[in-house]
Amino acid sequence: MKPELMTLNINGRSHIVTLAPNVTLLHALRDLGYMDVKCGCEQGDCGACAVLVDGVAVNSCLVLAGQADGCHILTAAGLGSVRQPHPLHVAFADSGAIQCGYCTPGFIIAAKALLDHNPQPTEFEIREAISGNLCRCTGYGQIVEAIQTAAETLRVRSAHAEHDPENPIAEGIQ
Numbered sequence: 601m602k603p604e605l606m607t608l609n610i611n612g613r614s615h616i617v618t619l620a621p622n623v624t625l626l627h628a629l630r631d632l633g634y635m636d637v638k639c640g641c642e643q644g645d646c647g648a649c650a651v652l653v654d655g656v657a658v659n660s661c662l663v664l665a666g667q668a669d670g671c672h673i674l675t676a677a678g679l680g681s682v683r684q685p686h687p688l689h690v691a692f693a694d695s696g697a698i699q700c701g702y703c704t705p706g707f708i709i710a711a712k713a714l715l716d717h718n719p720q721p722t723e724f725e726i727r728e729a730i731s732g733n734l735c736r737c738t739g740y741g742q743i744v745e746a747i748q749t750a751a752e753t754l755r756v757r758s759a760h761a762e763h764d765p766e767n768p769i770a771e772g773i774q
Contacts, residue, residue, distance in 0.1 A: 606669035610634060611678030619665050625651070625658075628665035629675065636677040636705045640734075647706040647733030651675050657713035659732070676705035679712065687753040688712060688746070695746035699737030706733045711747045719755055723748070 603618045608628060615632055626649045629637045640648030642661045649660040652674040680686035688708045691697070698704050707730055714721055714729035721729070726747045727740070735743065 604666055604669075606666055608632070608665065608668060608673060609671065610673045611675055617665075621664065621666055623665045624661055625653075625663040625665045625668050625673070626660040628668075629660060629673070634675050634677070636675050638702055638705060640702070640706075645734070646703070647710060647730075648703050650706040650709040650733070652709055652713060655713075655716065657709050674709075674712075676708040676712075679708065686712075687750040687757070688715075691746040691750035691753065692743075695742045695749060697738060697742040697746040699735075703733060703735045703737075707735070707743055711750065714747070715751055715754060719751060719758070721747070721751060 601620045601622060603620050605616065605618050608615045608617060610629065610632065611634075617628065617632070619628055624642075626637060626639060626642070629651070630639065637651060637660055638648035639661070640646035644659040644662040647659060650657050651660050652658075652672075653663065653668050654671045676689075680689050686708075688711055692704060692708065697707070710730045710733050711726075714726065718725060723744060726744050730740070730743060730747075
């Protein structure tokens with residue numbers, strides 16, 4: 601197979617790469633150093649490799665890298681930083697939703713996709729949104745709690761931002 605030139609826009613950085621057409625987005629991301637994208641089942645069953653591609657959550661093990669050429673790809677690490685973590689990062693840590701941490705990036709991506717479209721989800725909607733993600737350590741109670749907490753934090757920040765568009769706290773909450 602002849603390698604193809606493509607641009608992968610990951611967490612705000614553009615990478616021009618040459619890859620064989622059968623390389624999955626999962627392996628391209630990990631080869632580029634995005635180790636928060638986990639290699640779990642490689643069959644689309646566990647959700648550990650979930651990323652957002654143009655705002656849609658996908659299992660990167662089921663997407664060819666060429667299908668993401670020119671798209672905006674967001675990994676869990678791209679949501680925030682150590683100094684300015686995303687509310688989902690904070691809520692997962694504070695709620696005890698992280699045990700071994702292997703599944704956490706996939707859950708955070710699934711939660712981000714949900715909250716982008718439904719800022720006030722019910723517990724049932726949260727459980728449905730994370731149903732493609734597997735965790736062997738926590739059960740799912742703490743994960744649901746973390747998503748509920750992050751949703752509330754994001755709603756409060758959004759309400760503050762509406763009243764004060766110059767509010768620096770509102771920056772980067774999306």
